[in-house]
Amino acid sequence: MGSLPSRSVHLVVTSPPYPMIEMWDAVFAAQDATIGAALGKNDGWSAFRTMHAVLDRVWTEVHRVLVDGGIACINIGDATRTIRDDFALYPNHARVLTALLKLGFTPLPAILWRKQTNAPNKFMGSGMLPTGAYVTLEHEYVLIVRKGSRREFLSGQAKSRRRGSSFFWEERNTWYSDVWFDLKGATQKLSRRNARDRSGAFPLELPYRLISMFSVKGETVLDPFAGTGTTTLAAAATARNSVGYEIDPNLAALVGDGMKSIVRVANARIDERLETHAAFVTDRFEAKGRFGYRNAHYGFPVVTRQEVELLLDRLVGVDVDVEDAVSFRCRYSGKPQAEHVRDWTWFFEENGGRSRKRSADTPRKRRGEEMVQLDLLGSIDR
Numbered sequence: 001m002g003s004l005p006s007r008s009v010h011l012v013v014t015s016p017p018y019p020m021i022e023m024w025d026a027v028f029a030a031q032d033a034t035i036g037a038a039l040g041k042n043d044g045w046s047a048f049r050t051m052h053a054v055l056d057r058v059w060t061e062v063h064r065v066l067v068d069g070g071i072a073c074i075n076i077g078d079a080t081r082t083i084r085d086d087f088a089l090y091p092n093h094a095r096v097l098t099a100l101l102k103l104g105f106t107p108l109p110a111i112l113w114r115k116q117t118n119a120p121n122k123f124m125g126s127g128m129l130p131t132g133a134y135v136t137l138e139h140e141y142v143l144i145v146r147k148g149s150r151r152e153f154l155s156g157q158a159k160s161r162r163r164g165s166s167f168f169w170e171e172r173n174t175w176y177s178d179v180w181f182d183l184k185g186a187t188q189k190l191s192r193r194n195a196r197d198r199s200g201a202f203p204l205e206l207p208y209r210l211i212s213m214f215s216v217k218g219e220t221v222l223d224p225f226a227g228t229g230t231t232t233l234a235a236a237a238t239a240r241n242s243v244g245y246e247i248d249p250n251l252a253a254l255v256g257d258g259m260k261s262i263v264r265v266a267n268a269r270i271d272e273r274l275e276t277h278a279a280f281v282t283d284r285f286e287a288k289g290r291f292g293y294r295n296a297h298y299g300f301p302v303v304t305r306q307e308v309e310l311l312l313d314r315l316v317g318v319d320v321d322v323e324d325a326v327s328f329r330c331r332y333s334g335k336p337q338a339e340h341v342r343d344w345t346w347f348f349e350e351n352g353g354r355s356r357k358r359s360a361d362t363p364r365k366r367r368g369e370e371m372v373q374l375d376l377l378g379s380i381d382r
Contacts, residue, residue, distance in 0.1 A: 001058075001061045001065060001222075001224060001245055003381070004061075004065045004222070004243065005065070006064050006065060007065070007066065007067045007068065008065055008067070008220065009065045009066050009067065009070060009220050009221070009222040009243070010066075010067055010070050010215050010216070010219035010220050010221070011070060011071055011072075011073070011210075011211065011214050011215040011219065011220075011221045011222070011240075012062050012066065012070070012071070012072040012073065012074075012221070012222045012223070012224070013073045013075075013207045013210050013211060013221060013222075013223060013231045013234070014072075014073075014074055014075070014222075014223045014224055014225050014231065015074070015075035015076065015201075015202055015225060015227075016055055016058070016074070016076065016096075016224075016225045017225070018076065018077050018078075018079055018092055019047075019048055019051035019052055019055070019079065019090065019092055019095075020044065020047065020048050020051070020079035020081050020090040020092070021077075021079045021081075022081070025039060028047075028050075028051045028054060031054045032050055032051075032053070032054055034046075034050055035047050035050050035051055035054075038050060042083050042084050044081060044083040044088070044090070048090050048095075052092075052095050052096070052099065055096065055099070056099050058224050058225075059096070059099050059100055059103060060103060061224065062222070062224060063103045063104065063105065063147060065222065066147045067147070067151075068147060068148040068149070068151070069146065069147065069148055069149060069150055069151030069152070070146070070147050070151070071108075071144060071145070071146050071147075071214045071215075072100070072105070072143075072144070072145050072146075072147070073142055073143070073144050073210045073214065074096060074100075074142070074143045074144075074145075075113065075140060075141070075142050075143075075202055075206065076092050076093050076096050076140065076141055076143060077092060077093070077137075077139075077140035077141070078090060078091050078092050078093055078137060078140075078141075079092060080134070080137055087125065087134065089137075093110075093141040093143060096143060097143055097145075100143070100145050104147070105145035105146065105147060106145060106146045106147075106148070107143075107144075107145050108144040108145060108146055109144065109178055110141055110142060110143050110144055110178070111141070111142040111144065111177075111178055111179070111180055112139050112140075112141060112142075112178060112179045112180070113139060113140045113141070113142055113180050113183060113202075113206065114138065114139050114179055114180060114181045115138055115139060115140060115183075115184070142206075142210070144214075153216075158216075160309070161216050161217055161218060162216050163306070163308075163309040163310075164217060164309050164310065164311050165212075165215075165216045165217045165310075166306050166307050166309065166310045167212055167213070167307075167310065168273070168277050168280075168302065168303075168307060168310070169302065169303035169304050169307060170276075170277070170280050170303075171273070175209050175212070175213055176213070180206075183202075183203055183205055183206055184203065201227050201228045201230045202230060203230075204230055204233060204234055204237070204265070206230075207223075207230055207231040207234035207235075208234040208237060208238060208269065211231075211234055211235055211238045211240055212238055215240055217238070217239040217240065217313065218239065218240065218241065219240055219241065220240065220241040220242065220243060221234075221235040221240045221241070221242045221243075222242070222243050222244070223242070223243075223244040223245070224244075224245050225245070225246070226244030226245055226246040226251070226255070226380050227246060227251060228251055228254045228255065228258065229244060229251075229254060229255030229258050229326070229380060230258075231244065232244045232255055232258075232378050232380060233255070233258045233259070233262050233265075235378060236259070236262050236266065236315065236318065236328070236330050236378060237262060237265065237266035237269060237315065238266075239313040239315075239330075239332055241377050241378060242377075242378040242379075243378070243379055243381070244378075244379070244380040244381070245380070245381055246380055246381075252326050252380050253326070255326045255380050256320050256326050256328075259318050259320045259326075259328055260320070262315065262318060263315045263316070263317065263318060266315040267314055267315055270312045270314060270337070271337070271340075273312060274298070274312065274337065274340040275340075277300065277302075278300060278340075278342070281300055281301050281344075281347070284303075285301075285347065290347060290348070291303060292304060292307075293305050293307065293308050294308070294344070294348065295307060295308055295309075295310060296308055296309055297309070297310070297311045297336040297341075298336050298340055298341050298342075299341055299342065299343075299344050300340075300342065300344050300347075301344060301347050301348070311336060312337075313332040313333065313334060314332060314333040314335075314337055315330060315331075315332055316331045316332055316333050317330070317331045318330050318331075326379060326380040327377070327378070327379040327380075328377070328378050328379070329377055329378075330377075330378070
């Protein structure tokens with residue numbers, strides 16, 4: 001990542017190869033021959049340590065390129081493996097967190113991503129007999145760390161961009177939970193010739209949430225283990241710039257494949273969010289009556305003042321250039337989606353609803369403030 005200037009990235013969202021998961025053995029061994037030698041000798045713990053030494057070089061670069069106050073979100077799972085008939089847990093999340101702390105990162109509360117298995121057997125080892133059965137490993141970690149102190153948004157432009165990047169109150173209550181039950185992980189079969197057989201990519205919703213939670217529109221998101229480009233696609237869907245790195249050249253073109261459908265996928269997710277919020281408003285009104293504030297762009301009610309300037313930018317188009325690297329430019333409308341701008345007069349009328357609870361006035365557009373069409377860049381480099 002030497003081409004990236006120091007303090008040029010606002011957020012890192014990534015999932016590295018997991019040490020001691022067999023599908024990644026060859027990837028690690030290609031970086032350090034002693035790893036293959038250790039595995040050949042059935043020395044699992046030596047291989048574990050050396051695999052993490054490979055990852056440590058990446059975490060050092062992550063610390064360098066992040067801005068002060070920037071956040072890194074690292075999806076990592078522990079590994080279970082039997083070597084010489086000895087079953088053991090290899091605690092990847094603890095080892096990665098230790099490395100991040102040594103670099104000076106501040107740890108923040110992590111997220112447990114609960115990935116239930118569909119297998120009927122929830123144990124390993126001796127079946128129904130104590131004490132040799134083992135619990136099934138059905139979760140991964142999203143480690144969240146910050147470089148330095150909390151970021152500040154001081155200029156009027158920075159504050160305005162931050163307000164426009166807000167999310168719904170009800171989304172916050174789900175996204176900022178420390179356990180995510182609703183995301184399903186699945187091993188992906190790769191169809192392109194010369195690409196490896198499988199990818200451990202996380203679902204698009206995972207980086208979509210993290211990018212929405214920990215960055216502002218127009219900022220830069222980095223994935224140092226780009227793989228099939230899921231973080232890059234999520235950055236495009238959330239109106240962020242992005243940079244990714246991938247050592248397997250055969251995977252780069254897969255990002256281009258994903259970009260061909262990202263306009264449809266991104267806008268469908270935005271429609272889902274807006275429709276879900278409209279349903280939430282109706283349900284909450286039925287239960288508790290009138291509440292909160294009016295969003296300046298869509299006109300619908302929102303619970304807090306911080307949601308008043310929320311705008312979900314519709315992705316208009318993507319221009320993709322696939323050569324030695326994948327680069328692309330995304331264009332956004334900068335205007336609210338007309339089909340979601342509805343008449344909410346009934347909600348705000350003082351005498352028109354079931355509740356007489358006072359609602360706030362619609363905020364007036366600031367003088368000279370225009371909705372700007374975003375024009376953002378992304379790339380995947382080898």
